[in-house]
Amino acid sequence: MGMMPRTAPPVPTRRIAKHQANRIFSLRSSKMWDPMGQPLRHNQLISTTDAGQMEAALRRSFDTRHFDLGNPRCDFAAEAGHRQFDPDIGLSYCAYDGDVDVEFPESKLVRVYVGLAGQAVHSAPGYDGHLQPGRSILLGSHVPVRSRFQTGVRQLVLRVEQASLARTLEALSGRPIVGPVTFRSEAAIGDALAPVQSLIDILAQHLDEPASPARNLLERELLQAVVVALLTGVPHNFSNLLVGPTQDAPRSKVDRAEAYIAANWDKPLSIEAIAREVGCSVRSLFKGFQTERGYTPILFLRRKRLERAHDMLLQPAGQLSVADVATACGFSNAGHFARYYREQYGVLPSLTLRLGRSH
Known part of the structure; x- marks a missing residue:
């Protein structure tokens, strides 16, 4: 009769919780975090060291199709936040301690990515956008998007529905708009997106202030300014x-x-x-x-x-x-x-x- 396999003693729940807390603390204390703390901290979706929990949260909020860790054996920590201002426009934040590959389905959303720290590549068919700190890229609507995050990445993402773009464009031009607004992603890197990026940064900062009538006024006007600057x-x-x-x-x-x-x-x-x-x-x-x-x-x-x-x-x-x-x-x-x-x-x-x- 062979020997029974020796099982490892169970790890106390308190030790697991302490390890997870240390991973989150490490994520927040690393160079990828600024002194002001996490953007959208009042609109947090999740803060976790469990990749499965992060995958489920992204699927619920953004209908993601694929979530894969670059190295499942490595430690993992992630945080995400999202503020949906109205049905047509929202602002998201995410941070990863661990390489991650995520796929998003086709949608009517135009996405503007703003790099805060670390590196990421956001790809659509025929185009790879390399996101770096202080830079921004744009990916148009009606295409699937693949996002590859390197450990230490932090980013903001503005998502704008085609309906909002069409309404604003009609107001700007005084002409009816038929069909989707199609941006040239390659042309949207760097200087062309600089005013949009500045407004997104200001919007994120104001979302961290206490709710007030003044913040609500500024929020709505900033959203309009972002869409106008984009168009x-x-x-x-x-x-x-x-x-x-x-x-x-x-x-x-x-x-x-x-x-x-x-x-x-x-x-x-x-x-x-x-x-x-x-x-x-x-x-x-x-x-x-x-x-x-x-x-x-x-x-x-x-x-x-x-x-x-x-x-x-x-x-x-x-x-x-x-x-x-x-x-x-x-x-x-x-x-x-x-x-x-x-x-x-x-x-x-x-x-x-x-x-x-x-x-």
Whole structure:
């Protein structure tokens, strides 16, 4: 009779939990993590040392088709977060300690990848996009995507549905859009995506701030700005609609636009919504403002919000701080608010507050 195989003693559950916690701590403490911590930390999907859990989370959230570890024997840790702003646009974050190969199915999503640390390759048929820290790449819709992550990678991914692109493009051009917007991925590397990347970075930073009416205002306006920057900065099959001469909006439409902005300064406003309200294209409205007023509709909106802030700061019985007033008037960053206020009124908002309370 042969000897029974010797079984290893069971590893205490507490030791396993401690090891997993150490792996996550190592992931967060490595050079791939900045001092501000994890982006989208208020919208975390998963933080795990179990590759099976990560695979299941990605399948639930993004309908992934394939998830494979480069070396199953190596330690693994991963984190992911996602914020879906509306049905048409979302922002995701992921970090991997371990090489991973993931496949995503065809969809109506256009994806913009922003590299934060480490290396990754995002591939579509006929194109490999090499993502590096501080760079961004774009992959169009209606194609399967394969993502190969090297250990230490961190990235943000903006996902935009074709429906959102079409609506914004119609507002920009004043023309109906038939068919999908097709970007040239090769042309979208580097400088063409730099404005989009900057806006995505700002959006991710503001999502880490506490929820507030000001953050909600800025969030909606940043999302609109990202889509506009994408459509106006990256070549696509409808780019010809955004070049060439266009007619200025008449003074009557500029007047109506200013009245609409003044009545809705405390709501999320986009240039597309303003143009739809007065019945012209975004390009025509911009040209009309420049011709009739010498400034843009967005600058007029900021002025109206600063005027409201000025009135609130001058209230003699007011109990609000400068930060409270900034938040109430749609400015989530107190430093930016102070700079804009000083540009418009020549003094810091704190001085206006003291003057108001001295009366």
